[in-house]
Amino acid sequence: MLEFALDARRGAFHLEISCRLTAEWTVIFGHSGAGKSTLLRLLAGLDRPDNGRIAFGGTILTDIAARLFMAPGRRGCAFVTQQPALFPHMNVRSNVVYGVRPRNNLREWMGRVDEALALVGASDLHDRYPRDLSGGEAQRVAVARAIAVRPKLLLLDEPFSALDGPAADALLDRLQVWLRNNGVQTVMATHEAADAFALGAEVALLQDGRLAALGPPQEVLAQERERITSRLSNRAVRLK
Numbered sequence: 001m002l003e004f005a006l007d008a009r010r011g012a013f014h015l016e017i018s019c020r021l022t023a024e025w026t027v028i029f030g031h032s033g034a035g036k037s038t039l040l041r042l043l044a045g046l047d048r049p050d051n052g053r054i055a056f057g058g059t060i061l062t063d064i065a066a067r068l069f070m071a072p073g074r075r076g077c078a079f080v081t082q083q084p085a086l087f088p089h090m091n092v093r094s095n096v097v098y099g100v101r102p103r104n105n106l107r108e109w110m111g112r113v114d115e116a117l118a119l120v121g122a123s124d125l126h127d128r129y130p131r132d133l134s135g136g137e138a139q140r141v142a143v144a145r146a147i148a149v150r151p152k153l154l155l156l157d158e159p160f161s162a163l164d165g166p167a168a169d170a171l172l173d174r175l176q177v178w179l180r181n182n183g184v185q186t187v188m189a190t191h192e193a194a195d196a197f198a199l200g201a202e203v204a205l206l207q208d209g210r211l212a213a214l215g216p217p218q219e220v221l222a223q224e225r226e227r228i229t230s231r232l233s234n235r236a237v238r239l240k
């Protein structure tokens with residue numbers, strides 16, 4: 001369970017959210033500028049809130065009043081940013097190996113890397129450098145690097161925005177099964193209402209830095225579904 005109460009100002013933008021996320025997979029949905037990336041960065045520990053607290057699985061990750069701030073690398077959490085932040089001087093395999101510590105044996109360690117690359121369909125890219133990857137391929141590798149670490153909490157910021165619909169859907173389906181089997185709680189920011197329906201995720205709807213609703217997509221995104229339907233029918237009328 002991920003629980004937080006956060007207050008953070010970024011220029012004119014003010015994020016103020018209290019929330020308890022219990023679902024395996026939560027989709028953070030909101031229009032551009034609603035605060036999705038800001039929230040994920042706070043949860044990952046890449047930014048500090050002005051005030052507030054974050055707890056995951058009973059462990060306090062951030063508590064400003066208590067002057068407690070756990071470093072990102074100690075949170076048991078992996079974060080895939082909107083722009084894949086791959087190391088340019090390392091090939092794909094080295095990028096994915098980075099962060100996986102060989103606790104038990106080398107075979108298990110390399111097995112994790114191979115499994116992660118295969119899951120995202122990037123096994124054949126292992127010796128390429130980031131400059132030779134397409135945007136979609138780089139996103140796949142960034143996700144592989146995140147899951148190879150075997151996080152307890154996975155934060156995804158529009159991870160497959162560079163992939164076409166069917167490719168992104170197939171990847172999300174495979175990823176969901178793997179994350180469920182490995183007991184990983186996932187929070188994913190997206191603009192795609194369809195993702196929330198397909199994943200059967202809980203939806204946290206953000207508007208102007210506030211939590212407008214939290215619940216199943218059928219309820220929270222009902223208005224959004226109407227908006228999409230009316231947009232499509234208006235388009236169809238214009239095309240006639």
Ligand SMILES: Nc1ncnc2c1ncn2[C@@H]1O[C@H](COP(=O)(O)OP(=O)(O)OP(=O)(O)O)[C@@H](O)[C@H]1O
Binds near residue numbers: 031036038
């Ligand atoms: N460091 C900063 N200084 C000033 N304003 C900021 C800063 N970081 C974010 N903002 C503002 O906060 C608001 C929320 O930004 P954020 O990136 O969280 O939105 P988002 O919902 O992820 O948008 P998008 O879907 O376009 O990625 C935006 O208006 C943005 O300009």
